[in-house]
Structures are given as structure tokens and as C-alpha cells.
Amino acid sequence: MxxxxxxxxxxxxxxxxxxxxxxxxxxxxxxxxxxxxxxxxxxxxxxxxxxxxxxxxxxxxxxxxxxxxxxxxxxxxxxxxxxxxxxxxxxxxxxxxxxxxxxxxxxxxxxxxxxxxxxxxxxxxxxxxxxxxxxxxxxxxxxxxxxxxxxxxxxxxxxxxxxxxxxxxxxxxxxxxxxxxxxxxxxYGRPTPTTVSTHIAPGPFIVVTGHDLLDLKMLLDQTEGTGVAVYTHGEMLPAHGYPELAKYDQLKGHFGTAWNNQQAEFDNIPGALLYTTNCLMPPRPSYKDALFTTGLVAWPDLPHIAADAEGHKDFSAVIAKAKALGGYDQGQEKTGANGGHTMTTGFARDAVLAHAGTVVEAVKAGDLRHIFLVGGCDGAKPGRSYYTDFVKATPADSLVLTLACGKFRFNDLDLGTLGGLPRLMDMGQCNDAYSAIQVAVALAEAFDCGVNDLPLTLVLSWYEQKAVCILLTLLALGIKNIYVGPSLPAFFSDTVLQTLVETFDLHPTGQAEEDLAAILGA
Ligand code: FSO
Ligand code: SF4
Incomplete structure (x- = not known):
């Protein structure tokens, strides 16, 4: 191979x-x-x-x-x-x-x-x-x-x-x-800013992971009135921001952090697990029996929930498994990576642009020095503390937009507020890079400048192929000066890398504090 x-x-x-x-x-x-x-x-x-x-x-x-x-x-x-x-x-x-x-x-x-x-x-x-x-x-x-x-x-x-x-x-x-x-x-409606709890209540529950919001919606319809609670994991967190998903009482909160921590976080879990897309890791014996896949996700010999000809899926086996496992006897705190008990999400383009005037005025008045988009995938290899270090070191007069699963390194931190806005705003899943692009374009219009002239820097983390398509979109839009890490793709040859660096000022990430100083000094 x-x-x-x-x-x-x-x-x-x-x-x-x-x-x-x-x-x-x-x-x-x-x-x-x-x-x-x-x-x-x-x-x-x-x-x-x-x-x-x-x-x-x-x-x-x-x-x-x-x-x-x-x-x-x-x-x-x-x-x-x-x-x-x-x-x-x-x-x-x-x-x-x-x-x-x-x-x-x-x-x-x-x-x-x-x-x-x-x-x-x-x-x-x-x-x-x-x-x-x-x-x-x-x-x-x-x-x-x-x-x-x-x-x-x-x-x-x-x-x-x-x-x-x-x-x-x-x-x-x-x-x-x-x-x-x-x-x-x-x-599902336009996302609205929402605070999500990491508390897991006693009683039967299902954890849904992956990116497919329709699977979650169908599961929420089918768990109504069953007494089974539903929690998101990984890239499902932004579901809480969508009004048509958040309206279900049994959608209670978020369980754990990002995909790469699933083997530890699901160890001996007394709830059912539903994997809707990537990122499936080899399941451990301690939770393998609780695991269901759907859509294109599959693991040999594990139960798979297929759609019928109309696209409907019957999740009754997942619900029955949750009931059989019974859940925790007492409430649990499945905190974020830094011990935080809540995470926020739902700051998609409408929510952010509703405050565009504040942002523009704050920049003009010198109260807002820089906007960072720190986003992308999380991963299992060491070296990703760069992103936590970077966000922690961002100055109080800056905003941090984020998206995708890399945010779980820092999305339970309280970075405070700036001009009435939280300093850390989660725009959603990796595909919501679209929302980030719309915000950047709208700000450039408001300032009557190009996107590259904004006080905005993209600091991206990559893991798999969705990050590749997003990077290519950003480059196609002419966005320069992007920082990419934690390591560069093995499939970039020296010539290709050199071309990207020269044409787009692409930077491999280095040390968080040094990169930050270089960005702010520029
Ligand atoms: Fe993460 Fe996995 Fe969404 Fe990726 S869950 S790593 S970029 O699949 O797609 O952000
Ligand atoms: Fe798996 Fe990544 Fe190795 Fe391919 S490169 S086999 S996706 S770990």
C-alpha cells in the first residue's frame, strides 16, 4: 500500500x-x-x-x-x-x-x-x-x-x-x-450564538459524532419522548447553534472534545455512539458494542444504519442500545481540554456581521488591533499545542474566530469580551470556512480595501482532505500570508511547496509566540 x-x-x-x-x-x-x-x-x-x-x-x-x-x-x-x-x-x-x-x-x-x-x-x-x-x-x-x-x-x-x-x-x-x-x-435556520454545557445528566444517552446534521435531525425526531438524551461530539458541536436542531429538549449538550480523543473519551461509555461521517478511529473493545455507523462510515462487522429509498433512517437500534446501557447513575462533567464547563458556538456569518459596525469602529478607533482565524482540524500527533499556545497568547485587543475540530484545543477558554463581543467566536464546522470567507469579504468592503489589507491573519491546522480543499479555496481567492501547520503535507514536493510559498506567502507554523509577534509586528 x-x-x-x-x-x-x-x-x-x-x-x-x-x-x-x-x-x-x-x-x-x-x-x-x-x-x-x-x-x-x-x-x-x-x-x-x-x-x-x-x-x-x-x-x-x-x-x-x-x-x-x-x-x-x-x-x-x-x-x-x-x-x-x-x-x-x-x-x-x-x-x-x-x-x-x-x-x-x-x-x-x-x-x-x-x-x-x-x-x-x-x-x-x-x-x-x-x-x-x-x-x-x-x-x-x-x-x-x-x-x-x-x-x-x-x-x-x-x-x-x-x-x-x-x-x-x-x-x-x-x-x-x-x-x-x-x-x-x-x-435548520441561521445559527445563533449559543452556550453549550459539557455536563452529562444521569440516564440513557446517545453521543453523535461526525458532520452530518441530517442524521442528527432524524435521530432527534426519533428520540423525542423516549427519555434518551442526545449529546454531540467533535464536529457535531455547531448543531447547537441551529434553531431547528437546538429546539429539541433532549439535545442536551456536548460530550468531550475532538475526534482524536475518542478512544479515551468513549472508554467504557454507558451510552450508544453514532458515527455519521469521519472521523472513525479503530474502536476499543470497551465501547465497540455501543458503536453504530451510518452513511459512508463503516467498520467491519459493526452495525450500520442505512437509509431507505426515501433517505429515511431507522435509529431504533441505537435508541434501544442507549436504553440497555442505561447511562451514568450520577451526572458527569466531560469538560473541555482546559477544564472548562461550557463551549460556545453559532457565530456564523450573520451573527458576526450583525456586529460588523462595532468591529469596523473598533479597528478605526485602535481598540481592535487584529482578527485571527485559528481553525482547521485537530489531530492525534503531538505538536498541536501550538494552537492552544497561540490563542492563549493573543492580545486582549484582538478577536479570535475559529471553526472545525481544531478549536477543541481552546474553545473552553474564557478569553473575555471586546466591545461587547466575545473574543473567541466559533463559526461552526470546517465547511463553515464559507462563513469566514463571507465575513472577510464583507469587512474588506466596509474598509474599502482588499482582504489581504485587513488586519486579519489565518492560522490553519490541517489533518485530512477537507482541509486541503479549503486551503485551495483560500488560495484561489488570492488570500495570502496564511500560516499552516502543525506539519506540511507529505504530498507537497519541494517545488510545489516553494511555489506556494512564493506565490501566496504561505508560512509553515513555527513557534506560537514568534509567529504571533511576526503577525502583529507586520
Ligand atoms: Fe475535524 Fe475530522 Fe471537520 Fe475534518 S472532524 S478532521 S477537516 O474530519 O472535517 O474538522
Ligand atoms: Fe491513513 Fe493517513 Fe496513512 Fe493514509 S496517510 S493510511 S489516511 S494515516
Whole structure:
């Protein structure tokens, strides 16, 4: 096997014996076969004319299937692959479309680097497109673009052309994040600032993790009146900000922190666990029996809740498991990383821009010196205390916007307020980078300047492929001077890295205090 798509890749270069994530060589091969089956399907579909909705759905589903920590079940992946192969056959895929999985990661190092960057970005974007699709939001341009980029992966391009493709892709991902933003806000209302408790009450409960808000909504409908409480974990925290989800009394609070702490946090848990998307880690025996997967997530021999033809899911087995486990006898404090008992969320673009006037005036008056967006993924490797250190060191006359699961390093800290606004504001899940971009654009308009001229710095943490698509969107928008860590992608060759550094002033993170001083001194 060879896989280097995530930040925890073995030795910082590539997993070749087994995945650090728990992925076996057989699963890795099956997932590479998924990718070549999708390229084959895309090429055949493009020859027929506009890509159909049915084909587009298969492309995004298949790509999402191969994202880090989603599916570890070889038999399940092979079932999907057979569908993609059949769909390609039906569209007239020929021998010339058959590719060996080895074509993906072999050849000139810079070309492999550029191809991998595009492929991993596509995987991340596919997850967002799939979340929008389940809510009934689809865009033919996204499906068409997805097919075209898949086909482009195995075509010859100059380095300059590859970079052009990556920028075009960044714009398509912006469109996709915009569609998901529309899907989420039209389905569940506009997020409002909300304080979420980390207290776990006695009695039966279910912990829901991952990103799929529709799964949570269906579970909330089905747990009404059952006496079973529901808690979020990891990237589900922002659900509490959506009025149409927060209205359920049994949605009680947040359990623990981010995905990378699940093995410790779920140890001997007396509640049921529902995994809606990534990030699944190899389950420990002490909670394996409590675990259910849904959507594209799968682990061999663990129960999976599938949707029926109408998209409905029956979570009665999860509810029954929660009742059987019974919950804690006494209330528990599952505090944040710094011992805090609450977390806040719901500061999406409307909530922040409602105070745009205050922010603009505070900057003009010299009361607000800088805005930081400290966001991205959390991860299991050491070195991520950088983000805690950075946020703790930000001066009192600065604001910290955050999003995605990296925030659990610091989102229980009380950073106080500035001009009536909390200094720390959680904008939501990783896809809510869309909201952050809207805020940056609106502030630039208010100041009549470019986004790069704002007193704003992005300090990003990456782990998996969604972070790749977001980074490409930010670069495509011309946003410069971004700090990225905790380590750089193994799939960036020296030439690609140098190009990104020179073109976009991309900075690898260094020491928190030094980086902060450099930003504020600039
Ligand atoms: Fe985190 Fe996992 Fe949302 Fe990622 S939970 S690491 S970037 O999947 O998608 O932020
Ligand atoms: Fe290794 Fe990451 Fe690939 Fe898993 S997803 S095999 S940890 S590079």
C-alpha cells in the first residue's frame, strides 16, 4: 500500500505497511481502486455530454468513501466499486479507460504532488457536496466539475497548467461550500450564538459524532419522548447553534472534545455512539458494542444504519442500545481540554456581521488591533499545542474566530469580551470556512480595501482532505500570508511547496509566540 493523504502519515512521508489511521493494505488498495473506477466513470460520462445527476452522485459518494477515517470495511468498499464499474460500463467505458491504481502515485515527483493535491482536494469537496445532497441541494456545475477534475488527474499538464487547475478547483469548492451553507441554513435556520454545557445528566444517552446534521435531525425526531438524551461530539458541536436542531429538549449538550480523543473519551461509555461521517478511529473493545455507523462510515462487522429509498433512517437500534446501557447513575462533567464547563458556538456569518459596525469602529478607533482565524482540524500527533499556545497568547485587543475540530484545543477558554463581543467566536464546522470567507469579504468592503489589507491573519491546522480543499479555496481567492501547520503535507514536493510559498506567502507554523509577534509586528 501507499497512502500519504493525511497529516499523520507514517514518518511524515507515507504509510506503506499499514495506515497509522488503522487502514489495512487491503482497504488502501480497495480505495485506490475506487478512485480509478471513478476516473473511468468520469471519462466515459464526459464523452456522453453533460454529466447526469446520477453519475455526479456516484462520483461524490465514491470520493467521500475514500476520505481518511470514513470507511475501513473492504467488502463494503468493494460493493461500491462494483457499482462504479457497472456505471462506467453502461456509459461505454472502454479498455483505454481502465487504469491501474499505481498510476496515481508514481512518476515525476512534482507531477505526483500536483495530482495528489487535486485528488485529495476533490475528496474533501465530495464530502461537502454529499452533505448538501442529502438535504436535497445539488448543483449540476459541481457534478460536471467533479467529473472534469477526475478526468484531468490522468491527463498530461505542465506545472503551470496544474496550478491553474488547482485554482479552478478552489473556486468549485467555494461553490460547494456555499451550497452546503445554503442547505444547512435553509433546513435548520441561521445559527445563533449559543452556550453549550459539557455536563452529562444521569440516564440513557446517545453521543453523535461526525458532520452530518441530517442524521442528527432524524435521530432527534426519533428520540423525542423516549427519555434518551442526545449529546454531540467533535464536529457535531455547531448543531447547537441551529434553531431547528437546538429546539429539541433532549439535545442536551456536548460530550468531550475532538475526534482524536475518542478512544479515551468513549472508554467504557454507558451510552450508544453514532458515527455519521469521519472521523472513525479503530474502536476499543470497551465501547465497540455501543458503536453504530451510518452513511459512508463503516467498520467491519459493526452495525450500520442505512437509509431507505426515501433517505429515511431507522435509529431504533441505537435508541434501544442507549436504553440497555442505561447511562451514568450520577451526572458527569466531560469538560473541555482546559477544564472548562461550557463551549460556545453559532457565530456564523450573520451573527458576526450583525456586529460588523462595532468591529469596523473598533479597528478605526485602535481598540481592535487584529482578527485571527485559528481553525482547521485537530489531530492525534503531538505538536498541536501550538494552537492552544497561540490563542492563549493573543492580545486582549484582538478577536479570535475559529471553526472545525481544531478549536477543541481552546474553545473552553474564557478569553473575555471586546466591545461587547466575545473574543473567541466559533463559526461552526470546517465547511463553515464559507462563513469566514463571507465575513472577510464583507469587512474588506466596509474598509474599502482588499482582504489581504485587513488586519486579519489565518492560522490553519490541517489533518485530512477537507482541509486541503479549503486551503485551495483560500488560495484561489488570492488570500495570502496564511500560516499552516502543525506539519506540511507529505504530498507537497519541494517545488510545489516553494511555489506556494512564493506565490501566496504561505508560512509553515513555527513557534506560537514568534509567529504571533511576526503577525502583529507586520
Ligand atoms: Fe475535524 Fe475530522 Fe471537520 Fe475534518 S472532524 S478532521 S477537516 O474530519 O472535517 O474538522
Ligand atoms: Fe496513512 Fe493517513 Fe493514509 Fe491513513 S489516511 S493510511 S494515516 S496517510
Amino acid at each position: 501507499f497512502c500519504f493523504q493525511c497529516e499523520q502519515t507514517a514518518g511524515g512521508t507515507g504509510c506503506s505497511q499499514a495506515g497509522v489511521c488503522g487502514k489495512s493494505p487491503a482497504v488502501a488498495l480497495a480505495q485506490d481502486e475506487t478512485v480509478v473506477a471513478l476516473i473511468r466513470l468520469a471519462r466515459a460520462a464526459l464523452r456522453q455530454g453533460p454529466v447526469s445527476k446520477e453519475t455526479g452522485r456516484l462520483l461524490i459518494e465514491g470520493l467521500f468513501l475514500t476520505v481518511t477515517n470514513v470507511n475501513f470495511d473492504e467488502a463494503d468498499i468493494r460493493r461500491y466499486n462494483a457499482l462504479y464499474q457497472e456505471a462506467g460500463d453502461a456509459l461505454g467505458a472502454g479498455a483505454a479507460d481502465d487504469l491501474s491504481p499505481q498510476t496515481l502515485f508514481h512518476g515525476d515527483r512534482d507531477i505526483v504532488s500536483l495530482r495528489s493535491t487535486l485528488l485529495f482536494g476533490l475528496k474533501g469537496m465530495a464530502a461537502y457536496a454529499d452533505h448538501a445532497r442529502v438535504l436535497g441541494y445539488e448543483d449540476p456545475a459541481i457534478y460536471q466539475g467533479c467529473a472534469a477534475f477526475l478526468a484531468a488527474l490522468v491527463e498530461d499538464h505542465t506545472v503551470a497548467d496544474w496550478l491553474g487547475l488547482l485554482m479552478d478547483f478552489g473556486h468549485l469548492n467555494l461553490k460547494t461550500m456555499g451550497l452546503l451553507d445554503q442547505a444547512n441554513t435553509e433546513s
